Amino acid sequence: MTATAKQPAPDTSAPAHTQGLGDESSIWFKLTPLLKGGLDNPLHIIMQMAERYGPVIPINLANQRIVLLSEPEHFKHVLVTKADAYIKYFDGLKPIFGKSMITNDGALWQKIRMPQQPAFHPDMFAEYIPYFLAAIRTKMDMWSDVAKSGETIEMVEQTWTLAADMICKALFDRDMPFNPHFVFKCVKTYTDVMNHKEIRLKRQAGEIFEITEEDAAKAMEVWASVPPAVFGAEPREERERTLLKMIEAAVNDPNMPEFDQQQAIDELKQYLWAGTETTALTLAWALYETARHPEAAERIRKEGEQVYGDREPTAADYSALAYTRAVIQETMRIYPPIWGLIRVANEHDVIGDKEIRPGDRVVLFAYGAHHNPRFWEAPEEFRPERWMAGAAKKQVKYSYLPFGGGKRSCIGGAMSQVENTLALSLLLRRFRPEYVGTDPAGINATVTLTPKGGLKFKIRELS
Incomplete structure (x- = not known):
């Protein structure tokens, strides 16, 4: 990186790397009792609570008060109407994200976001698509080898490495200067917060537990090496309009x-x-659902044939891939990557008829709204058609929050849909991924909604 004028303040606190993993003040530690009951889907417990006790449920857990919200009107209240009264919660994950935009709020968040925002304007997507396609081609070459060998792969690791490659090529003008499979496995060890309570209890009992300080320190050492490797790598094309260039310009801005x-x-x-x-x-999850619904996979293949045929898709083709895009949207409804948005109240408020106190952890239970039959017909069924034509216009506002809502909605949400629509279309035109794991797949409600034990697949190449 070229910037030399400003240096980061030294970190004198040097916290243990496992700090926060089993800390009893962590909301992830406190939520684990609520998420233990369902074998395949622990979130059904919270859905049953909302049905029984109403849309605003204050829960006193030890010295912490958690308020569960499940109504779209209450989501809007927290995310939009009184957004400044509720700040983001990321305790325990600072070692992953540092002081990045995702962990900041208020004026500082706005100032940090501003120089990066142009990279995510929809007008930029046409420039990114060739680089998305290059990463997808690399993945397809690998899958061709996997199809020949007959080995079983874990799909989240496969899609994570693909997504990392797309970001490096499109946003940073770099080929990945790190082994994404190794990085994925290291940091996943740290971020699986469903282990946190068990870690703490074993620590309290003086037992040896699975994630040791050495393991966590190694994961963080690997993770810390990734950004400098990206900065130091050779550019692919010396492009000027990249997110990396925008970040470097911000560093050099007095x-x-x-x-x-x-x-x-x-x-x-x-x-x-x-x-x-x-x-x-x-x-x-989209590959899992299309493997279980081969008619959807076939419809995606035919749509690709009709829209872009034998050439590579363009930005205009993305807009025409209506059914493939609907599959991605329906996947995010059934499996919202962030199942619960967490905020911390910083002033007194009233939601429903319940008092909200400063310091309360407020959980916006997006998964519950996504699966509520009051807002969705047959919510447990995979129905991409609900996103086609005018059907989506009937949605209740804020009943669908795959990228959050309000001013703090995900900066890269629209770009993510472009990446996934193109990847799903191209992968399914060349391959038939066969799900060979437990059916149905279990859900693990960590910070994100992950498949319990992963998603095991065999890959078949289409002739």
């Missing part, structure tokens, strides 16, 4: 003292993990 080199490194962490994982999970 009017932005907040945007030092550490900020730049942390911003890359945000895109390489948060942006990559949500894209990867959606594509993996």
Whole structure:
């Protein structure tokens, strides 16, 4: 990186890498009792609670008060109407994201986001598509080898490495200067927060537990090496309009003292993990659903044949891939990557008829709204058609929150849909992925909605 004027302040706290993983103040530690009851889908427990106790449920857990919300009107209240009264919650994940935009709020968040926003304007997507396609071609070459060998693959790891490659090529003008499979496995060890309570209890009992300080430190060491490797790698084409160039310009801007080199490194962490994982999970779940619904996979293949035929798809073709795009949207409804948006109240408020106190952790239960029969016909069924033509106009506002809502909605949400629509169309035109795992796949409600034990697939190449 070229910037030298501003240096990050040294970190003198040096926290243990496992700090926060089993910390009893972590909301992830506190939510685990609510998420233990369902074998295949622990979120059904919270859905049953909402049905029994109403849309606003205050829960006192030890020294912490959690308020569960499940109504779209209440989501709007927190995300839009009184957005400044509720700040984002990311305790326990600072080692992953540092001080990046995703962990900030208020004026500082706005100042950090502003120089990066142009990279995600829809007008930029046409420039990115050739690089998305290059990453998809690389993945298809690998899948061709997998099809020949007959080996079983874990699909989330496959889609995570694809998403990381797309981001590096399109946004950073780099080929991946790291082994994405190795990085994925290291950091996944750290971020599987459903282990946190077990880790803490074993620590309290003096037992040896699975994620040791050494394991966590190694995961963070690997993760910390990724952004500098991206900055130091040779550019693919010396493109000027890239997110990486925008971040470097912010570092060199004397009017932005907040945007030092550490900020730049942390911003890359945000895109390489948060942006990559949500894209990867959606594509993996979409491949799972189309494997279970071969008629949907066949319809995607035929749509690709009709729209772009034997050439590579373009930005105009993305708009015409209506059914493939509907499959991605329906996948995000059934499996929202972020199943619950968490905010911390910073002032007194009233939601429904319940008091909200400063310090309350407010959980916007997006998964519950996505699966509520009051808002969706047959919500447990995979029906991409509900997103076609004028059907989507009947939706209740804020009943669908795959990328959050309001001013803090995901900066890369629209781009993620382009990536996944193109990837799903191209992969299914060349391959028939066969799901060979437990059916139905179980759900693991960590920070994100992950498949329990992964999604095991065999890959068949179409003639």
